Amino acid sequence: MANRVAIVGIGQTYHKSRRPDVSQPEMANEAVRAALADAQLSMKDIESVFFSNMETFEGIYLPDHGMADEAGSFMKPGFKIASGGTSGIAAAKEAFHFVASGLFSIALVLGFEKHDAGDTTAAITAATTLAWGKGQARGAIGEFAKQASNYMKQSGATEEHAAMVRLKADRCACRNPYAHLRLGLKSVEEILKSGYLEWPLRLLDFCPQSCGACALIIASEEEARRITNKPVWIADVVAVHQEPFRAGAFCDLDGREPYSQDVASTKLYKRNGITNPRRDIDMAEIYEPSNWEEMFLCEVFHFCEENEGWKLIEKGITEIEGEFPVNPSGGVLATNPIGATPTIRVAECALQIRGDAGEHQVTRDVKTAVATALGGPNWTAMVLLRRSL
């Protein structure tokens, strides 16, 4: 039986397109110090550090080795995970495993990405090989454009629905001081004027590239109760992988192959007695690289019926004040430092459970929340958080 584990410290940097004022280690350090301050701990309390970063994005080999001082991993164990968009939850998941096993009592999770340093799209394109997928690889934009056109055809969602998702994201981001894009958008029409990156994906349909970092401090039950009176319990973690990249396609768009999100969430809900996710869970922070993807993900995570993801946004269900808020932080559409992006999903859910999300605290009382990550060839990682176990 695994030991109980809680999040006891949360810290993130503000996010921008460019951070020439700091080095990569200095930027990561800002999040580490914020998390330590939140937990009222010092670095000597931390036993191990789990990193999340994609080294080809910044072009720095072994960045975790180059920041042992600033990350606080000097003379401590730990390791880095680089699994694309799931990385920042995968690192949290590993920290959870180690603390649940009793090997460590207090561990730090550190997700970071300094997107001003490299060419992420070039790096992502290198995921296809010279034999397979060549000529079809256009980084994330190409993949999510395919997803968008397929979703439009299959579900009946319109470009107006996609624009409504951005409008929600932007309203939320404007209430989150850490969010990157806070555009102050006023109308769907304004969003429909933005140009196509690749049809039907518009500039304002897609996530930015951000510089930023996010740190979580994870502790055993005994330590958690000593450190804070607001521990956020990690009820469960799950990850599901698939491999459709070889053909150069992000996934089997016609749904003949199971979606990793469906498999992961079904497993997670079953293990935790969740029979009606929208009733049994209070809110979600999901990794939605595009407006279109958010609508689709709501379906495959079973927040609604198939082909009805667009109805959630139409009815205001996923708004901050809604029945089932999705990405009240502004989400990935507003802020996307890839190695940190999933870590931020967990951090934001934990803040909502604590009631510490400030201006973007959702209206309903959050006792249970789910954070999800999407990475590379449609991998899925999920974390279920609860106020009490």
Add this chain to the structure above:
Amino acid sequence: MADKLEELESLVFAGKVDIPNTYSAGLVGSRFLIELRDNKKITGIKCPTCNRVYVPPRSTCKYCFGKLSEWVEVSNKGTLLTYAVAYQPSPVQPVEVPIAYGIVQLDGADTGLAHMLGEVDPEQLKVGMKVKAVFKVKKERVASILDIKYFKPLG
């Protein structure tokens, strides 16, 4: 069709991954490099808690995790802690072979600085010998660690 690779052509595709990148030196790194360029001064940063001087400077002390801000100037002279000599040329090396390089602990610093060694016959190098920084001329200094041309034996 053959089902053993030896009986077929082995298809191998050629490619080249070329990804541009940049690196922000950050606050303490920038200040250190600008001092080299503008004043030919080698600076370090001191942790008052652990009484250690880091050269090049770091913003966080690895021992106590303290945030560091106390700047000190260290000597341009120091002690050679170790060295090696490379005889094989490589396109990433900034100078012609043979390249002598080593780790120098500058007087006033608690850490070693990796750099090249010059104006010396590699045979004459010895661990523990005193060395001194030789700077490039002003118009060649660009706020780079290579604004120090190399370290040469003292006297």
